[in-house]
Amino acid sequence: VSAGVTAPCASVADALFVGAIDWDQLAQAVVNALTLGSIYALIALGYSMVYGILKLLNFAHGEVFMIGAFVGLGILHLFGGAASPGISIWLVLTLMVVAAMVVCPIVGVGIERFAYRPLRTAPRIAPLISALGVSFFLQYSVQLLFGAQHRTYDTFLMDGGRLFEPVISWGPLEVSLLRLVIFVVTVVLMLALWLLVARTRVGRAMRATSVDREAAAMMGVDIDRVVMVTFVLGSSLAGAGGVLFALRADVFPQMGFLVGLAGFVAAVIGGIGSVTGAMLGGYLLGLVETVTQTYITTEWSNLVIFSILVVVMLVRPQGLLGTAEIRKV
């Protein structure tokens, strides 16, 4: 059978036969997918929450993620860099994440205050265009301030390279300390958000606003405050995501655009407006991207991702876990 299969698809065809599976590769693919999916899920949550509350696609969200990565870089340099930080590397990493989670909400709230709030009653196209404008404004502002070159955290120098050593070795499955940290931190952050939305008064106000903004306002919910809290939460998750992502990737002003786009696709696939949908969409997208790149070819990965987006839009426009909007006519 495999003799008739063309080269790019050969590994997929091979993989269909258990005997032909490279278990090392498969285990690594699962680990890669979980790490990438965790980051996508963090970004998707920001898109989803803002859309749920304001019905706005905040295309500047990817740039908030990018600013988080730059904040992390600044903190790392402040403490002497990856190779010889003045304090424990774990403390530096914690400070990097915390600083990004503090700075990014300020950026996010600023964006909402100056670029979106004045357009809240305008036609829906206006804030969308404003969001795109803010996205490019932030990209080029950071480029002017810090230059366009790609930088790295030099994570492989941290703690003598121990972050890249496997901490879980189970058969073909090997998970490095760094990947475990990224996965655990993102899961903890997502759980915290889920608890906040599901179990607190603020969360209830957010859910009420997302169902019917006017009714929520009439019931005494302070809409401006809910919007601000939404941007604070979404931006802090994006900031943390930026630092965690940059531990394994380059930092440059355009980094947020493509990763942000992936986060947006994840939010749409999962069901934009749904917190659990965004998480599911993130992991699903991470899995699809990794499987495509591992078993088919890298060039096809975006093609496959956006094809899935189109199919989901055609078959289930509200996304996998989203609910269809009911309109009274």
Place this chain on the structure above:
Amino acid sequence: MFLALAVTGAAAVASTAGAVQAKTDATQALNCARTTFAIPVLTPYTGPAAFLGQDQGSWAQLAVKQVAPKLGLKARIVAGDTTLDPAVAATAVQKALANKNVVAAVGPATSGAAGSTSPAFFAARVAAVSPSATNSALTKGASPTATKAFFRVVADDSVQGTLGAKYIAEKLNAKKVAVFDAQEPYSQGLANIAEAYLKKRGVSVQRFSVTNTTTDFSAIVNRIDRDTDVVYTPFQVAANAQNIAVTLREQGKSAVVFGTDGTSDPAFKFPGSYLTNFAPDISADNSKKSLVDAWKKANPGRTFSAFGPPAYGATEVILRAIKHACTQKKGSINRVDVLRNIKKVRIADWVLGGSFRWSTKTNDPLNGAFWLYKINSSGQQEQVAKLG
């Protein structure tokens, strides 16, 4: 997208209009004794490759300071920022060509900018002498980018790709190599040359393709076989080669990463990796000590990469061509005279070592070589051999 198209379109219109205007200036006479010749250095002074501008601008400046007085010429350097964007490069070139005291230019530094602006230089009959644009098509073949106005003082990618692959096969004894490209002409050209050479030598080759904006290499590194000996990364973004090296180690793979001149940047610092470059480290050459000291005196506290000294060479070629033309035309020259004299230049004490002369067949140096660098345990690039 529309904005980008509009800007590109405007740049193209400006380029054509400028070329027509510049052509009329090609025969405008300049008095050698009274003119301060302006030499544009067309290189990225800003953007992701801004280190090129700092290095090349400062070395060109030193050449003007040292060589022009010896030849009895007055000259000055004019900075032309090309970034890595062909539209920006087109604007910088037109600005340079509009200056009547410009008879030749150093650059463009990058192959993309050199290719897109070479016709404009030819239309204006102004010589463009690049210190670092290595794409083979710029001087060879029937490509419209290969005009008679473009020259380079370093060897091209056909030499780099072959020499790098030869070293991988013969010295590193690689049996299996993963060859990457970044879906753009520079890396595809080098990757194709290396792949063809390695296959001819019986080396097993896996080919991979990424983009300059790829950020996570986990999945693609996962596809690299465990017994792969070398990963060839002819990228323009050095940080991507670094990322691949780190991801290989994370996945327990021991392949050595082998870059090219595009990865000759401090961002590529994974110990044990290699890269080829068209210039040697002249700070390790005792015969160049006074030159290096002069540069350090002019640029206190700074260091330079291998991209810098070839700009000194390109500037020296231009100054000597101007001098030849001045002698030949009895003190009154134009752009065409300088263009005709570029290939007559021979330099006995070449900045990169040995002597310099042009190939008779192309606008490339004769017997161009590449140098091999290895990244040491401190992440510094150390020159280990001359290839070719």
